[in-house]
Amino acid sequence: MGKHRKQSHLGRTAGVAAAMAAVGAGTLLGGPSALAAPATAPAPAAPAGDAQLVDGTPCTVTAKACVDLASHQAWLISGGKVIGGPVPMMPGSADEPTPVGTFSVLWKDKNHVSKEFAGAKMPNSVFFTKGGVAFHEGSLKNFSAGCVHLSMTDSRSFYDYLKVGDQVQVHDES
Template structure:
């Protein structure tokens, strides 16, 4: 009896000890629709448009002023989450960080063995991204708390060395404090890239020395009538676009180039541009991605009439077409590309492409964490 009683007591002790506590689940279980107004996301809400590690470098911008985290892949927004940062006396430090360590089942060395699931360490003295409490205001001991499922998705998508920039009002440019559809930072260095505009009188531009390799992603703003092209996390071109019939498709839509498309060669493009090729250049077929809120569109081909709605200058088209390959993504959004301070609607992408367009073209030391 004594042995049985001791065994029962030991079992109870294990159940009530910190190590025996079940790990809480914080925040929403599923993503909110991609067009949810960001300033109305309740504590624990988040948006994840989807991800593919092959799509380019990832970076995170944490806005302490907004209490939100923005995740970018290859320059394009793929996720947004509400957060809880450090409370007074334990303020989350600002600056440029990289992920130093990842631990899916981490527990705190300083705060009662408290669970810190999906930890991604930013400093060796204890600051990290991880799942945690989300009361709607700063309440951590310095870490950035995320909803559990969002933290899991980010943990699975990221790599050691991923750039994380933490910003605060008055200490960083508006584009970093209130991020938008385009990444305001260099994914490799964390430096502010600003929001370069087209020169006066110019309808498009292309980088003088763009990266020779890497995945292509694009974002088109219907409001700005502008499309921006990224390669390997670097903006390589942008152009004004014309929309033949505005309002036909609205909201944030994501597209991807179908698998059997063969991009035109540079020689074909040069001949066409010089008028020596009467045959039209091959155009990709865009397939819709079922982002949250538009799941029913997943796998649908974009009709040719929608593709032909978006028109870009011929010179820009000749630059872009040879780069479009299966897996190229494009996001079409109603949001403005410049940073907004009002929250606004989400502009998330992932693996996408706009609706139509390239026809004419188309047109759219290993220590534990502190808390």
């Protein structure tokens, strides 16, 4: 699994609060809506009790970003309602899976460059695990090393909308 680390960089987190102001256009706001009825989320990702699910997703109303590994889809959520998605995404491979669970956005880097993968560019990175798993622009045809790949437009929308501390839920509804 990817182990990207935050590096000291002047201005890296500047403008995080302002990033909430816009959600990008494109497929994020007008994706297909034909989804199966939401199912109860699996244990470590689902909060205990009778948590309310967001319509059309496997995630609860506390999530700001939702990922379903089985369907290769992701959503942005505000106030318990979908505001973006579903959008296509590509998760980690069987050997380097995207972790399932409930996480918080830890840090963001608009122009992240991977030290682990020979300087690979990872635009619009939103990191949500201490191990370096992030949403970022990447291939929608090839599995990642654990990150959640999004299209260029969708990665911008996730980067612009999510802020440090926001909840990310990753489910595998297979």
